[in-house]
Amino acid sequence: MGKPGYMTTPSADWLEGKQLGFTFSYLPNEYSIFKTPVNKNTLNFYNVRASLTSFMEVNLSIAHRPQIPDKVGVGDRQLDFRFRLLKEKEFWPALVLGWTPPGSVSPVLAHDYLVATKHFITPVGNFSASLGYGSPYVLVRKPQGKFLELQIKKKEEYKGVKYLTGFYGAASYMPVNFGGIMIEHDTQTFNTGIFVKYNEWLYLQAYTFEGKKIALTTSINLSLDFSPKALRKYEKDLD
Amino acid sequence: MKKIWIKILFCFFTLIIKAQELKETLYNAGFENVQVLVANDSSVVFFEHREFRIPYHSMQLAKLILDNSGEQHYNKLSFIPMYHNVPIGKYTAEAYNYSSLTQSETEAFRTYNKVLKNYRLSLRIQPEVISRFGFYSDPFQTKFNINLDSRIYIARGLSFQTGITVPVVNNLDNQNLQLRLAPSMIHYFDQPWDHNFISLSIGSFYNNRYGIDFEYRNADLSKRWSFGFATGLTGFYWLNGLSLYNEPLDDIYLKADLEYRLPFENLSLKLTAGQFLYKDKGLRFDLVKQYAAAEIGLFASSTNIGTTTGFQFAFSLFPGKLYRNKKLEVRTTEEFRWEYTYNNFEPVAHDYRLGIPRLPDVLRQYNQNFMSSLK
Secondary structure, eight states, rough: OOSSSSSSOOOOOOTTOEEEEEEEEEEGGGGGSSOOTOOOOEEEEEEEEEEEETEEEEEEEEEOOOOOOOHTTTOOEEEEEEEEOOOOSSSSSSEEEEOOOOOSSSSSSOEEEOOOOOOOEEEEEEEEEEEEEEEEEEEEEHHHHHHHOEEEGGGGGGTTTTTTTTTEEEEEEEETTTTEEEEEEEEOOOEEEEEEEEETEEEEEEEEETTEEEEEEEEEESSSSOOHHHHHHHHHHHH | HHHHHHHHHHHHHHHHHHHHHHHHHHHTOOOOOEEEESSSSSEEEEEOOOSSSSHHHHHHHHHHHHTTTTTTTOTTTEEEEEHHHHHEOOEETTTOOOOOOHHHHHHHHHHHHOTTTSSEEEEEEEEEEEEEEESSSEEEEEEEEEEEEEEEEEEETEEEEEEEEEEEEOHHHHOSSOOOOOEEEEEEEEETTTEEEEEEEEEEETTEEEEEEEEEEEEEESSSSEEEEEEEEEEEEETTEEEEEOOOSEEEEEEEEEEEEESSSTTEEEEEEEGGGGGGGEEEEEEEESSSSSSEEEEEESSOOEOOOOOOOOOOOSSEEEEESSSSEEEOOOOOEEEEESSSSSSSSSSOOOOOOHHHHHHGGGOOHHHHOOO
């Protein structure tokens, strides 16, 4: 959902050399992040990811609920960061901290987590495994409060949000270099999915929540270190 | 003795012809106001290239062209890129080391600089997107215009920019969709002393402002610190086709900033303080990351009006050149910049655009540390 990861859970993967990413995800109402009595929370999730340094990324997300545009408008927006604490080594996993700056009056999408990911390259394909922990607490801005007038609330007690609270785990298997399968426990449900990659920049994914409902994600990841067209053309003509 | 003279003369003419040919080749590749000064121990190429956002790319292209222009080897090659008909500095072709121009280089520039003869008519396609999200009744309020404008140099550093605005969509406000005059201004840019830059604009700007705007910046392009101030006296204006509505010139802004380029990863920190548009006093903090193809920034502002955070990005629009001959060039803009602020109902630390990048954003691209990191 915008960040490198599995289906609904983020991993500690870092897309080297792909500093810009665009993601679209569709989540069915039954498994939406939002829980409201009206129950029309089918989610179209848009995300832009940009890396600011080799260890820090910023994400902007818009959670649009197409069934109730008259009530929520564009939808909830949020800005969050990822920090790479450790790079993956031979016997050591990569470690990433995800952080949502406090200050929102309605931090439904907020999530703070720590996740470790390890890859295993074997003759029968590539495996990866992740283990993470999402904070069950969230800082909420007091209604009509100033910018940093905050109070700590338990996420579940706050609008019934359960997304990424507690331990989660996920694994993927890529028998070929352009696709694979994955499974995760996102702190609430078991999800399974398949994905394909094209040339390291296009990514398509379909998965099920507990085998009951289907959800989709597609993303494009690009480099920002390229030359303008005129320069590339001249270089190409020389070769 | 005679023979030697003939030889010397011959060599001299070949050099001139070579330089002439090279000028032609560079001009055809989009370089303007090109001067090639070849001496035995060093060579200098002056140029302006308006298609690219960052000068590194124009120097890279010039270097490739020079390397493939024949057997001649250029000793100690340096480039002097110009911005708005003003030389910014001298950069060595190998390491991109910056130095200021020498007296003789400045004189050579003044002799050869022909503002009318050495430039094309450069037509620029510059889109303008103003959006406001979040209103429940109409969540995506957008105003989208395409500005087709041009900048004509009339004297050293002095230029005139004008064009037409083609409105495409507007569900943001009630400005109609008739063609209208694009932001038009007289602009003067100069480096009166080394590392000191000034930019003066008089005319109509983006964000419905008109008036006078002045920027000053001290930036030694080999160093990490830079500072400057910007001020302006503007008023609101509004064009519907040919009919003009304007309010008096009564809004003064004045802000000073200090910028530091971190010694890693092309990150810069900038702190701006002063009075912003709408007499709003306060602070703005920027974190800017430069890539070869784009610039991304995060910011936070706190002023009398309120507090906000947001981000901005800038990149040159694809594909760049659309058409080019000896006299005319049609291209997409060298810098499209867009800023998003969370607080969309209060105008916190507002600013207006000039239609050209502001001085800190221009000079950041000329820093030698940035250029050498791209090698």
